[in-house]
Amino acid sequence: MVNNSDYFTIEYKDDIIIKPYVQIKGYKPHGLDPTLIEIDFDESYPVPNKPFRTDFLKGAGYYFSEKIADVIKELNIQEIRFIKTEWVGKQNSIEGKYFYFDVSNKIAAMDKNKSIYEYSTGLYLIYKFVMDIKKLNEIALEKRLVFRLRESKATKIMFHKSVVEKIMSANPVGLQFVSVEDDK
Numbered sequence: 001m002v003n004n005s006d007y008f009t010i011e012y013k014d015d016i017i018i019k020p021y022v023q024i025k026g027y028k029p030h031g032l033d034p035t036l037i038e039i040d041f042d043e044s045y046p047v048p049n050k051p052f053r054t055d056f057l058k059g060a061g062y063y064f065s066e067k068i069a070d071v072i073k074e075l076n077i078q079e080i081r082f083i084k085t086e087w088v089g090k091q092n093s094i095e096g097k098y099f100y101f102d103v104s105n106k107i108a109a110m111d112k113n114k115s116i117y118e119y120s121t122g123l124y125l126i127y128k129f130v131m132d133i134k135k136l137n138e139i140a141l142e143k144r145l146v147f148r149l150r151e152s153k154a155t156k157i158m159f160h161k162s163v164v165e166k167i168m169s170a171n172p173v174g175l176q177f178v179s180v181e182d183d184k
Helices: 066-073 133-135 162-169
Strands: 007-010 021-028 036-040 056-059 061-065 080-087 100-105 116-120 123-128 146-149 158-161 175-179
Touching: 007 056, 007 162, 036 100, 056 162, 061 066, 066 080, 066 116, 066 162, 158 162, 162 175
Parallel strands: 021 056, 036 080
Antiparallel strands: 007 158, 007 175, 021 036, 056 061, 061 100, 080 100, 116 123, 146 158
């Protein structure tokens, strides 16, 4: 039986003072199915003077270090893939590989009777999120281990607690998971 404490979202760890955001600068090859994404820090957010090494970066999507990407790949989760990235611009000296976390699995999992939100022209502005437990219970666990919340922004990805436990066992730097119960 699913409950709200079974799912988590991901954020920068609280002790990271400067929480940089990554922006996409280009794709290779150009088109709908890139094999490489060119990235740089988004200058409209604070950017660290000295690049630091974390296992998670955020922007128009999530980016994981090779260490965390390898952990997730071992789980053989349906409808996810990792796309290689390459740093361009001022930050092209950053060491280590990052991978864009592409999640095509979308599930409408918001309990619209218990959540507080506004809806306009196909977009939801969610103030209080409550998961639709009944709907999730109808979906096999392997099809909902990681999914993109259909009602939310592109970066609202849900992680089942079993995936969270596996990622956390690798001692990641710079990321934390927040229970859906606490994510307001």
